[in-house]
Amino acid sequence: MEFRTLRVFVEVVRAGGFSAAAGRVHATQSTISKAVRQLEDEIGVPLLNRGPAGVTLTAAGRIVFQRGQALLADRDTLMTELQELAGLRRGLLRIGLPPIGSSELFAPVFTLYRxxxxxxxxxxxxxxxDRLEELLRASEIDLAASLLPVSDEFDWRPVHRDPLVALMAPDAPLAQSPGPITLSDLRAMPFILFDSGFALNRIIRAACTRHGFEPEVTARSSQIDFIIRLAAAGLGVAFLPRLIARARVHVPVAQVPLDEPSTDWVMATLWRRGAYLPQAARAWLEIAASRPD
Known part of the structure; x- marks a missing residue:
């Protein structure tokens, strides 16, 4: 059994189909299909149920997928340990960073590391x-930056804690609030959220649930500047950590402090609990820990 065909099979399952997996592994769909068929021929049983809606695992496929992920992770660990015989004169750091906060928190670490x-x-x-945690869980990256709280399957070190601010048009009724506001105060306003997969959305929605309402979502985006401009134009209220809002806001928009328990933006660096942490990743953690919060 070749690691190449096993990795292709795992990517097909994760992506939910051949065409999506082809983009992830930078190969044609026919190449992906041929690799999976080769693996099935070698094992002697079908691994996937193929249908118009995508692919699903057979009973044998579930076993191969679960064991395959572990084998691929062990293989990557082996190669990393061998590389580290030469120390950090060479090596590989695989790290996942989110769009929110990376330039402010991690660009200096990146520069010093280089x-x-x-x-x-x-x-x-x-x-x-959410996607970074998925990649970390699958051993496709060594470290990931994510918002707390996280699953017990990860170890983590804190990076930065910051309260949230609500962004809205300067003429919005709450824009000139003399003090902090709560999410309950904002229930009548439409919300501008990030795309699915952003942990900040979960934090906001959980707080709304505690107040007994489901927010009306008027827009979603993965682009911070676009979200800020939508809020400034009066489309609704958006939310950002105070650090990010102060650094990124270049348009007239009100920034109102949010006084809401359990909504602080707490960024941490994660790695798989109990997994081998490469020397290159440990060096990143050391540099990050040496910087003031």
Whole structure:
């Protein structure tokens, strides 16, 4: 059994189909299909049920998928340990960072890391926290930045804590509030949220649930500047950590402090609990810990 065909099969399952997997592994759909068929021929049983709506796992496929993920993770760990025989004169750091806060929190770490370890290759993946945790769980990255709280399957170190602010048009009724506001105060306003996969959405929605309402969502985006402009134009209320709002707002928009328990934006760096942490990843953690919050 070749690791290449096993990795292709795992990606097909994760992506939910051949065409989506082809984009992830940078191969044609026919190449992907041929690799999976080769694996099925080698094992001797079908691994996937193929249908118009996508693919699903057979009983044998579930076993191969679960074991395959572990084998691929062990293989990556083995290669990393061998690379580290040469120390950090060379190596690979695979890290996932979210769009929100990376430039403010991680760009200085990235710069210092590159200065200290110029021979280490850095594979940077950018997604929302949910997707990054999925990649970390599958051992496709070594470290991920995500919002707390997180699953017990991860170890983590805190990076930064910041309260949220509500962004709205300057002429909105609550824009000139003399003090902090709560989400209950905003229930009559439409919300502008990030795309699915962003942990900040879960924090906001959970707080709304505690107040007994479901917000009306008028727009979603993964672009911070676009969300800010929508809020400034009066489309609704958006939410950002105070640090990010102060650094990114370049249009007339009100920033009203949010006084809401359990909604602080707490960024942390995660890794799989009990997994081998490569030397290149440990060096990143050391540099990040040496920077003031």
């Amino acid at each position: 200065q200290r370890y110029p021979g280490v290759d850095i594979t940077l993946v950018e997604h929302g926290s």
